Amino acid sequence: MAKEKTRFVCQKCSSVASKWMGKCPDCEAWNSFVEEAAPVRTAARTSLGGRKKKNEPLPSTEIKFQNARRLSSGIGEFDRTLGGGLAPGGLVLVGGDPGIGKSTLLLQSLGRMAQAGKRVLYASGEESPEQIKMRAARLDCLSENLLIYSENCIEDVLGLLDKIAPAALVLDSIQTFYTADLQSAPGSVSQVREVAFKVFQDAKARGLPVFLVGHITKDGSLAGPKTLEHIVDTVIYFEGERTHSYRILRTIKNRFGSTQEIGVFQMSERGLEAVENPSEIFLAERPENSPGSVIVASMEGTRPLLVEVQALVSPSSSIGMPRRMATGLDYNRASLLIAIMEKRLGLGLQQEDVFVNVAGGVKITEPAADLGIATAIAGSFQNKAIDSKTVCVGEIGLTGEVRSVMQLEPRIREAEKLGFNRFILPSAANKGKTPLKSKMELCFVKTLAEALDLVL
Numbered sequence: 001m002a003k004e005k006t007r008f009v010c011q012k013c014s015s016v017a018s019k020w021m022g023k024c025p026d027c028e029a030w031n032s033f034v035e036e037a038a039p040v041r042t043a044a045r046t047s048l049g050g051r052k053k054k055n056e057p058l059p060s061t062e063i064k065f066q067n068a069r070r071l072s073s074g075i076g077e078f079d080r081t082l083g084g085g086l087a088p089g090g091l092v093l094v095g096g097d098p099g100i101g102k103s104t105l106l107l108q109s110l111g112r113m114a115q116a117g118k119r120v121l122y123a124s125g126e127e128s129p130e131q132i133k134m135r136a137a138r139l140d141c142l143s144e145n146l147l148i149y150s151e152n153c154i155e156d157v158l159g160l161l162d163k164i165a166p167a168a169l170v171l172d173s174i175q176t177f178y179t180a181d182l183q184s185a186p187g188s189v190s191q192v193r194e195v196a197f198k199v200f201q202d203a204k205a206r207g208l209p210v211f212l213v214g215h216i217t218k219d220g221s222l223a224g225p226k227t228l229e230h231i232v233d234t235v236i237y238f239e240g241e242r243t244h245s246y247r248i249l250r251t252i253k254n255r256f257g258s259t260q261e262i263g264v265f266q267m268s269e270r271g272l273e274a275v276e277n278p279s280e281i282f283l284a285e286r287p288e289n290s291p292g293s294v295i296v297a298s299m300e301g302t303r304p305l306l307v308e309v310q311a312l313v314s315p316s317s318s319i320g321m322p323r324r325m326a327t328g329l330d331y332n333r334a335s336l337l338i339a340i341m342e343k344r345l346g347l348g349l350q351q352e353d354v355f356v357n358v359a360g361g362v363k364i365t366e367p368a369a370d371l372g373i374a375t376a377i378a379g380s381f382q383n384k385a386i387d388s389k390t391v392c393v394g395e396i397g398l399t400g401e402v403r404s405v406m407q408l409e410p411r412i413r414e415a416e417k418l419g420f421n422r423f424i425l426p427s428a429a430n431k432g433k434t435p436l437k438s439k440m441e442l443c444f445v446k447t448l449a450e451a452l453d454l455v456l
């Protein structure tokens, strides 16, 4: 049978077909198939330059931990997001919008490692050595141990590893590298996948930690998204607005640790600086006694984060089509809360535009913010300010009841620490074995209506 030389790959979902198709049977995208050279697999993959050891299944009791010690990335907040530093052979994808700070973070991290005596390699397919050196100088991470290599061919980069034996490798960005095995352009789904796969094999064989930088496309996905996320061990996204100086590193997937942790940074002239107390920063510009502003105690992993939710409710100019907008929180959740308030509290929001925003470019994802969001909306609608030393926490159910949330203890401690004096929380939280205690006044509420009576 003749071996197929080319194949067709959907550029949206990486589905592979032997013939061109107008519509992808997997993701239903139109005109998404592109012809590509079929990768030459067998020889190149199995031999790996003769380094591959014979592989046998082992009894679980006899598997030894090899070198399980984690390597510090040189940046505490980054280690925290990585689940305690770099794992040997761990492949980490760092994704984010262009200009958000991916190169900055990784250069800083490698620089710190180099200054701590580790030899590290920063390979860039995007910038020249001069450009990288300029940035490294600005970030104060020049070191003889920090090796810079401008190259686009992945075989050339991997070919250096035997000689250099780096403690960590950065590929910036995965979309700019290509493998000589494929003819398609760098950045195409199959190139990205092949390059990542080659790196994966090499990293595992050597126990070398590797960072892959990935640019996110406009629609919010990495090019070749599913491919990459499946191959790598850890996926970390950079969040934040380019116009704000705050950056949040969020772990989406981690084979070596929790996915709950976030790292908070501030971008400055000297690079990304870890933010020691994020709540203070996110509350710094808060207006006093202004209707529609409410403080919410949210949990990010093991860390409580106090953030300000702002709502603006104003009469709509378009009849029957009021505008609804949510920034930093789920739009559907906000719509649901508005519907609950209309139905259960009789608030006439049908003819009002409602805008809800989380200040400082933070994103909150947990329903524990419901009570704060609803209070902010009601406050703006009734033009009443909630006391600025009050924090709200609770999930809201469809009947308008306030439901219990997890991890109240750390949220309460954080609010105390920052000088708040009243904490509104679900009444179910009062029924635990050890009663909650606080310097603050704890107000237990059963319903949203009760909470609003209390604070507005």
Ligand SMILES: Nc1ncnc2c1ncn2[C@@H]1O[C@H](COP(=O)(O)OP(=O)(O)O)[C@@H](O)[C@H]1O
Binding pocket: 096, 097, 098, 099, 100, 101, 102, 103, 104, 105, 138, 242, 267, 268, 269, 270
């Ligand atoms: N000379 C400079 N002084 C201060 N900040 C800079 C300077 N040059 C770049 N930056 C900041 O660094 C950001 C670029 O980050 P970078 O790490 O290149 O992003 P990415 O690799 O994610 O595309 C810019 O958006 C800017 O905020």
Ligand SMILES: [Mg+2]
Binding pocket: 099, 102, 103, 104, 126, 172
């Ligand atoms: Mg970059």
Ligand SMILES: [Zn+2]
Binding pocket: 010, 011, 012, 013, 014, 015, 024, 025, 026, 027, 028, 029, 032
């Ligand atoms: Zn597809």
